[in-house]
Amino acid sequence: MFQGRSLVIATKHHKEQAIAPVLERELGVRCFADTTQDTDELGTFTGEVERRLDPMASAREKCMRAMAANSCTLGVASEGSFGPHPSLPFVPADDELLIFIDTLNHIEVVVRELSTSTNFSARSITQIHELSAFAEQVGFPLHGIILRDKNPHSTVIYKGIHSMDVLLDRFDMLYTTFQSAYAETDMRAMYNPTRMEVIKKAAEKLAQKINSRCPQCNTPGFDITDVIRGLPCSLCHRPTDMIISSVCICSACQYLQVNRYPEQKYTADPMYCNFCNP
Numbered sequence: 501m502f503q504g505r506s507l508v509i510a511t512k513h514h515k516e517q518a519i520a521p522v523l524e525r526e527l528g529v530r531c532f533a534d535t536t537q538d539t540d541e542l543g544t545f546t547g548e549v550e551r552r553l554d555p556m557a558s559a560r561e562k563c564m565r566a567m568a569a570n571s572c573t574l575g576v577a578s579e580g581s582f583g584p585h586p587s588l589p590f591v592p593a594d595d596e597l598l599i600f601i602d603t604l605n606h607i608e609v610v611v612r613e614l615s616t617s618t619n620f621s622a623r624s625i626t627q628i629h630e631l632s633a634f635a636e637q638v639g640f641p642l643h644g645i646i647l648r649d650k651n652p653h654s655t656v657i658y659k660g661i662h663s664m665d666v667l668l669d670r671f672d673m674l675y676t677t678f679q680s681a682y683a684e685t686d687m688r689a690m691y692n693p694t695r696m697e698v699i700k701k702a703a704e705k706l707a708q709k710i711n712s713r714c715p716q717c718n719t720p721g722f723d724i725t726d727v728i729r730g731l732p733c734s735l736c737h738r739p740t741d742m743i744i745s746s747v748c749i750c751s752a753c754q755y756l757q758v759n760r761y762p763e764q765k766y767t768a769d770p771m772y773c774n775f776c777n778p
């Protein structure tokens with residue numbers, strides 16, 4: 501279905517370095533990057549442009565634009581979001597969304613990789629030693645830093661700093677005018693190898709999902725869409741909130757597959773039981 505076809509990766513930040521090798525190996529496509537689309541109008545990490553679309557809509561928009569501009573029927577785009585982990589409030593997380601679109605076969609496959617492997621961080625700086633502590637903490641200079649003035653709508657902003665000389669120089673300039681600076685990690689993929697690694701993981705997940713086909717109609721992207729809970733407690737045999745079955749439904753033909761005991765566990769530990777351990 502994909503062998504030998506061209507696939508455009510919508511990215512200005514060299515994400516193709518992480519995505520292309522995986523998709524070429526797993527799908528047999530030939531990847532190229534489209535760097536000409538100015539996707540900053542859809543929103544930037546640094547907030548000069550407010551994001552008006554949710555990450556999913558934004559990724560789809562980027563992907564469709566790059567495909568249209570290159571008359572390409574296969575495309576991939578990604579969108580990263582950074583902030584506290586949804587279930588671990590004090591742990592920062594990198595939430596990567598990858599979308600694959602095939603307009604020839606009317607296929608859209610989406611994956612999400614939520615990772616705590618990120619250097620995402622920010623702090624205000626009034627002294628040099630705070631700046632060096634921050635630089636060390638975020639893996640500078642391998643990872644880029646952004647310096648700006650502390651006002652909510654910064655007027656001065658230096659992005660993509662990845663040498664100590666430049667960092668100190670830009671801090672001096674900000675300090676002279678504002679007596680402080682605001683430092684944050686540059687999350688654009690080419691300035692952030694840790695993020696690039698997470699994007700690579702997302703690409704592997706994407707390839708795996710595309711290669712998973714519906715047993716009935718062979719449409720790619722056959723994957724778990726829901727779970728059923730109620731694994732019996734090993735002590736009292738009453739249902740718990742643990743997963744008993746995973747459910748896959750084909751988006752094309754609605755074929756339904758229920759896999760019992762996806763984790764090869766037939767009973768739940770009583771610690772998860774609302775009766776034995778309320």
Ligand SMILES: [Zn+2]
Binds near residue numbers: 714719752755
């Ligand atoms: Zn199907």
Ligand SMILES: [Zn+2]
Binds near residue numbers: 736773774775776777
């Ligand atoms: Zn029980």
